[in-house]
Amino acid sequence: MILILTPDVDQQGAEYGQLIGFLDQLPNIQYRMHHEQGVQQRLTEVYLIGDTAALGLDYMKSLPCVERVVRVSEEYRVLGRHKDDTRPSDFEYNGVTFSQDNLNIFAGLCAVDTPEHVERMMQALQEHGQVCTRMGAYKPRTSPYSFQGHGKTCLPYVFELAGKYGIKVIAMEITHESHVAEIRAALHATGNPTGVMLQIGTRNTQNFELLKIVGRQQEFPVLIKRGFGITLDESINAAEYLASEGNRKVVFGLRGMKTNMGDPHRNFVDFAHVPVVKRLTRMPVCIDPSHSVGTRAVGPDGILDIMQVVAQGVIAGANMILIDFHPAPAKALVDGPQAMTLAELPHFLEDVALARETYLKRQALAQRYAQGAAS
Ligand code: PEP
Ligand code: MN
Secondary structure: OEEEEOOOOOOOOHHHHHHHHHHHOOOOEEEEEEEEEOOOOEEEEEEEEEOOOOOOHHHHHOOOOEEEEEOOOOOOOOOEOOOOOOOOOOEEEOOEEEOOOOOEEEEEEOOOOOHHHHHHHHHHHHHOOOOEEEEOOOOOOOOOOOOOOOHHHHHHHHHHHHHHOOOOEEEEEOOOHHHHHHHHHHHHHOOOOOEEEEEEOHHHOOOHHHHHHHHHOOOOOEEEEOOOOOOHHHHHHHHHHHHHOOOOOEEEEEOOEOOHHHOOOOOEOOHHHHHHHHHHEOOOEEEOHHHHHOOOOEOOOOOEHHHHHHHHHHHOOOOEEEEEEOOOHHHOOOOHHHOEOHHHHHHHHHHHHHHHHHHHHHHHHHHHHHHHHHO
16 A cells, blocks of 8 residues: 655654654554655655555545555555556656656767767767667676676766766766666766666666665666566566665566567567557656667668667557667677668658657547447
């Protein structure tokens, strides 16, 4: 059960004290407070765990400071979408809104290689009105002999260039808790010119200790990728680890599943699950066409497979696109064969806009028919 308290509740006030006193004496029930500072107001929610079946909704709603009560099912308590649950699905970070109702594009380098490539990428993004990007500094690689990313040494120039070109959020994978501290320190040292969305890669989806550490901080939002060889339920539970520790600024990323059934694509594209994740949870859903398709293969109609699956995901309501671009793919140190070129950026953006427009029209159409059926 979740108690949603009145916004900006006074934690020193007598009524709050009464509520806590009541909760403290409930038998076989533990509770956890969750505070979140929004743009307009401070929200407080109380998570009750244990023997809550006997607690009446109306009675709990009558308690001091309680505005609403949601009875949650066992699954995905914080991030799940429960019956009569009107908690928001959106959050804001560094001026960018993440929501199940909008779309953000994160085109950028799979791996940072040189300052020149970072600059050319960011300049192109700015020229096309983009304020988000992806920049890999810590790369988990299959072979220990492959390039592992420049790590913290590249962070200062990546952040400074982001500031120069108006980039507000950079998706950056981390594989160890020390990376969070390095990112925080580099942002601080460069005067916080940009923001970072921490990315949990598919190889770390069930690295529970990493999830707990990333979940305990609320400074950076998190993009968690679906595990490539586990069930959807297991991956959503992994996201719930982040939220249960306190960080609910979480985006869920689909990036294809590991199976030879998807051949000749690198992974079996799972973007049919965009609406499924939106139905089960309140997380915005990201699609990663690059790591799904893995090649620049092109159809007889002249459309890259990567762009086809982007359109499939966006037309189904995806909220974020994480996609590899590179100014000189042949020189990329990681995943060059799947990178799109800067010359292809305007085409890509126009194609995405078409798919998004179609999604919005489809949504309006569904609403129109639902209203018609109701009358
Ligand atoms: C990536 O986005 O750079 C990446 C390694 O993705 P994934 O974790 O999905 O393989
Ligand atoms: Mn990659």
